[in-house]
Amino acid sequence: MQEELMNQKSHADYIACALILCLSFVSIAAASPRTEKRRESVEKVETGILSLGVGPAARVEVTLRDKTRLAGFIAAANDDSFVVNDSKSGASRTVAYADVAKVKGNNWSTKKTIAITAIIVGALAIIYFAFFHGKHL
Missing domain, CATH: 1.20.5 (Single alpha-helices involved in coiled-coils or other helix-helix interfaces)
Known part of the structure; x- marks a missing residue:
């Protein structure tokens, strides 16, 4: 009887481990499409910004993910971020491509x-x- 009880506990442990393992894979699989979509969005923003170039002719209106809006021109651009120079105030702000929700440019x-x-x-x-x-x- 004790052996039977031990076997049942052993089976329950295996089932619990398998369930935890399955749930962890489900969460990873569910997160992957979102991560992939976010990466594609960042690449699209980066390509768009780099295609506009830099200088006063490269005018943009940027909406960030936190709903902040920036308007001006691209003063500099690199692999991770770009700099928007505000036309009115002259202030510069470095913006990471991942922080951008929407860009309107030339x-x-x-x-x-x-x-x-x-x-x-x-x-x-x-x-x-x-x-x-x-x-x-």
Whole structure:
């Protein structure tokens, strides 16, 4: 009878250990997607900031995870953080990429699209006036 009781305790110990082990893996697995998503977000912010460059032309509006808003230009950027220089006060603040919730910056692709469109319209106007102006179709 004592052996039977010891075997039951032994089985209960194994079951408890297995349950604890399973629960620890579940918590790790549940945390992984969030960590991966956060890492991707940080990389996206870093890529965006580095693509804007530095200097007064690299204007940004940054919203941090704690809801703080910063506006100004990027004075410096490195692998872990960047510096926003406030246009009005001239104060500088170093911001870690991980602290950023949202960034609005210069949209270079829109400027390029407008420039290319203007060049195409200008070229078409020149072609029209060079070949068709004054001729009746």
